[in-house]
Amino acid sequence: MKVLNILQSVTEALDVMLEKDQNVIVYGEDVGVEGGVFRATEGLQKKFGVERVFDSPLAESAIVGTAVGMAVSGLRPVVEMQFSGFAYPAFNQIISHASRMRNRSRGRFETPMVIRMPYGGGINALEHHSESMEATWAHIPGLKVVIPSTPYDTKGLLISAIESNDTVIFMEPKRIYRAIKQEVKEGYYTIPIGKAKVVTPGKDVTIIAYGAMIREVQKAMVLLAKDGINAELIDLRTIYPLDKETIVNSIKKTGRVVFVSEGPTSFGVGAEIMAVANEEAFLHLEAPPKRVSGYDIIVPLPKGEHHYMQSPEKIYYEVKKTVEY
Amino acid sequence: MIEKYDPVNDEMFSILDNDGNVVNSQEMPELSDDHLLKAYKLMLFSRVADEMAVLYQRQGRMFTYPLNKGQEAIAAATGLSMRDDDWLVPAFRELGCYIAKGVTMSELYMYFMGYENGSLFKNAKNILPISVPIASQLLHATGIGYTLKLKKDDKVVVTFVGDGGTSEGDFHEALNFASVWKVPVVFIVQNNQYAISVPFKTQSASKSIAIKSVAYGIKGIQVDGNDYFAMKKVVEEAIDYSRSGNGPILIEAVTYRQGAHTTSDDPTKYRTKDEEDVWSCKDPLKRMKNYLITKGLWNDEEEEKIHKQFMKEIDSEFIKAENIKSYPAEDAFDYLYAEMPADLEEQKRYHLNFLKWKESRGVK
Numbered sequence: 001m002k003v004l005n006i007l008q009s010v011t012e013a014l015d016v017m018l019e020k021d022q023n024v025i026v027y028g029e030d031v032g033v034e035g036g037v038f039r040a041t042e043g044l045q046k047k048f049g050v051e052r053v054f055d056s057p058l059a060e061s062a063i064v065g066t067a068v069g070m071a072v073s074g075l076r077p078v079v080e081m082q083f084s085g086f087a088y089p090a091f092n093q094i095i096s097h098a099s100r101m102r103n104r105s106r107g108r109f110e111t112p113m114v115i116r117m118p119y120g121g122g123i124n125a126l127e128h129h130s131e132s133m134e135a136t137w138a139h140i141p142g143l144k145v146v147i148p149s150t151p152y153d154t155k156g157l158l159i160s161a162i163e164s165n166d167t168v169i170f171m172e173p174k175r176i177y178r179a180i181k182q183e184v185k186e187g188y189y190t191i192p193i194g195k196a197k198v199v200t201p202g203k204d205v206t207i208i209a210y211g212a213m214i215r216e217v218q219k220a221m222v223l224l225a226k227d228g229i230n231a232e233l234i235d236l237r238t239i240y241p242l243d244k245e246t247i248v249n250s251i252k253k254t255g256r257v258v259f260v261s262e263g264p265t266s267f268g269v270g271a272e273i274m275a276v277a278n279e280e281a282f283l284h285l286e287a288p289p290k291r292v293s294g295y296d297i298i299v300p301l302p303k304g305e306h307h308y309m310q311s312p313e314k315i316y317y318e319v320k321k322t323v324e325y
Numbered sequence: 326m327i328e329k330y331d332p333v334n335d336e337m338f339s340i341l342d343n344d345g346n347v348v349n350s351q352e353m354p355e356l357s358d359d360h361l362l363k364a365y366k367l368m369l370f371s372r373v374a375d376e377m378a379v380l381y382q383r384q385g386r387m388f389t390y391p392l393n394k395g396q397e398a399i400a401a402a403t404g405l406s407m408r409d410d411d412w413l414v415p416a417f418r419e420l421g422c423y424i425a426k427g428v429t430m431s432e433l434y435m436y437f438m439g440y441e442n443g444s445l446f447k448n449a450k451n452i453l454p455i456s457v458p459i460a461s462q463l464l465h466a467t468g469i470g471y472t473l474k475l476k477k478d479d480k481v482v483v484t485f486v487g488d489g490g491t492s493e494g495d496f497h498e499a500l501n502f503a504s505v506w507k508v509p510v511v512f513i514v515q516n517n518q519y520a521i522s523v524p525f526k527t528q529s530a531s532k533s534i535a536i537k538s539v540a541y542g543i544k545g546i547q548v549d550g551n552d553y554f555a556m557k558k559v560v561e562e563a564i565d566y567s568r569s570g571n572g573p574i575l576i577e578a579v580t581y582r583q584g585a586h587t588t589s590d591d592p593t594k595y596r597t598k599d600e601e602d603v604w605s606c607k608d609p610l611k612r613m614k615n616y617l618i619t620k621g622l623w624n625d626e627e628e629e630k631i632h633k634q635f636m637k638e639i640d641s642e643f644i645k646a647e648n649i650k651s652y653p654a655e656d657a658f659d660y661l662y663a664e665m666p667a668d669l670e671e672q673k674r675y676h677l678n679f680l681k682w683k684e685s686r687g688v689k
């Protein structure tokens with residue numbers, strides 16, 4: 001066991017897989033010499049050489065497009081988008097090719113690749129550095145979308161993502177990159193993609209979240225506990241494929257559901273959860289399902305970001321209303 | 326002059342040597358003493374504003390800031406060659422150009438303090454806000470160029486990108502469209518040798534950036550970006566050329582980012598002290614200052630006086646920005662649509678109620 005933060009778990013997972021499988025390669029902007037602007041790939045070039053871990057020119061479309069080519073020809077590229085807000089030049093390659101190659105070639109070709117990207121707000125950043133657009137990726141047929149919230153999960157999920165024969169969008173909650181430390185198993189282990197986790201069992205209300213919002217919900221749960229409200233917290237861990245079973249079982253038990261995320265509300269991940277709640281647990285519901293997520297606005301620059309972010313108070317405010325409904 | 330410097334020949338246009346002596350006198354632009362002082366002061370102002378920004382950032386009074394240090398001559402020469410109503414489509418490292426256009430330091434500081442209002446550029450004409458997604462802005466420049474051509478308007482567009490940005494598809498698409506449409510756009514690449522940690526040789530296998538112009542069928546030139554006179558001469562000529570209906574032109578300004586990429590970056594991780602020393606000998610301010618001193622237009626006393634005056638001026642601009650304490654919720658909602666959708670109106674109302682509730686609980 002080693003005590004690691006989320007960033008170090010990313011490095012560990014890459015290290016383990018570069019060691020285990022010669023076909024794994026890692027590249028992107030500033031990924032090689034510098035080890036990434038967040039240092040997620042630090043030390044890997046030294047250890048595995050410039051042919052397997054390297055700096056690419058500055059071009060997201062090219063990074064993903066070449067990865068598609070590598071993947072169909074036998075490699076397993078793990079590429080980095082420096083910030084999720086800069087993945088959009090690669091959108092065409094992701095939606096037109098990475099997600100459809102298997103389908104288009106009737107299973108003859110596949111694109112086993114991972115597109116890593118730090119996402120989310122709350123770090124006082126410049127424009128385009130704070131978005132949470134996971135719903136956009138999850139909406140694309142053919143992609144898997146994974147978002148860890150703890151160091152342990154990060155390592156196990158990233159290893160699974162690298163081993164997956166599908167293209168995985170791996171979104172890293174940069175706001176808590178260094179904020180959470182945890183004992184992490186050494187060497188190789190996996191956590192299955194597509195399985196949510198019940199973080200805290202409870203009986204009064206189901207709260208569903210993922211990524212950096214888990215910690216905010218946990219803070220809200222302290223406030224709720226003071227009011228005698230016993231919430232069940234579910235960490236989705238994978239946005240697509242969605243673990244409906246865990247969600248529905250929990251809602252059937254508590255009768256209430258609040259969804260918390262950072263992304264804009266309309267047409268977001270929460271809309272999907274609400275639909276699942278209504279379609280599969282309607283008769284168990286004792287209050288309308290509720291979304292606590294971003295307004296449909298552009299994440300303001302740091303001085304205005306508090307107007308956008310989901311705070312423990314806001315979560316508390318909405319959960320309490322739902323419980324008292 | 327641009328004719329003479331065919332990028333295929335791999336020559337760099339310059340006028341001053343590292344000590345500020347004129348070594349290419351037949352190309353020396355004719356500039357009044359007033360202009361020389363104005364230009365030098367603009368460069369000095371940019372440098373002081375940069376140094377103070379780093380200080381404020383270290384004191385936790387400002388967020389991430391991209392430094393201009395070492396690149397001042399490019400922005401100053403460009404800003405002082407543009408007409409007031411010419412369009413500027415910036416990247417994010419052209420401080421002197423913004424200032425020449427009438428942008429205030431307090432606006433720029435506001436932006437880097439985290440207020441959108443810092444992009445309003447109240448008193449500047451025809452300048453787009455800073456563009457963070459690399460190279461995407463170049464296409465806007467080409468589009469503006471089309472408008473100008475269609476409307477038979479004699480303005481030109483000047484746009485900037487870094488050496489790293491030339492790897493993005495947008496760079497190539499913007500140049501291609503601009504050359505096919507033959508629109509009045511001056512593309513200036515600030516080749517400061519690095520894109521964060523990635524050196525130019527890892528970015529491109531081209532001999533230069535200027536040579537890429539050949540493939541687009543347009544003129545291109547490589548110029549010493551640390552030489553105010555060379556920059557001035559080239560940009561002026563390029564603007565004239567584009568304004569006269571000859572289409573776009575590509576300028577590669579060779580320079581060096583003396584500071585960090587931004588205040589969150591540590592360049593010692595990826596470059597050597599030796600390399601930095603070589604480039605600090607080519608510092609654009611030092612070269613221009615030596616020239617001015619030799620000409621009897623400048624001296625150290627004057628410099629010290631102006632330096633102090635700039636520090637005071639810049640600090641008061643900073644404090645003006647710092648004194649803005651609130652960020653009204655409305656600012657987050659009101660500028661997305663010409664007519665706010667009912668849903669968004671509802672979200673705004675909800676938010677204002679939530680703020681009231683929070684206040685009533687004494688939560689900040």
Ligand SMILES: Cc1ncc(C[n+]2csc(CCOP(=O)(O)OP(=O)(O)O)c2C)c(N)n1
Nearest residue numbers: 086418457458459487488489490519520521
């Ligand atoms: C599309 C996009 N990808 C990545 C980034 C992150 N990023 C910000 S600046 C930078 C390097 C830019 O280098 P260059 O174009 O040479 O300009 P310089 O910063 O050196 O002036 C990168 C990769 C970005 N802003 N936009």
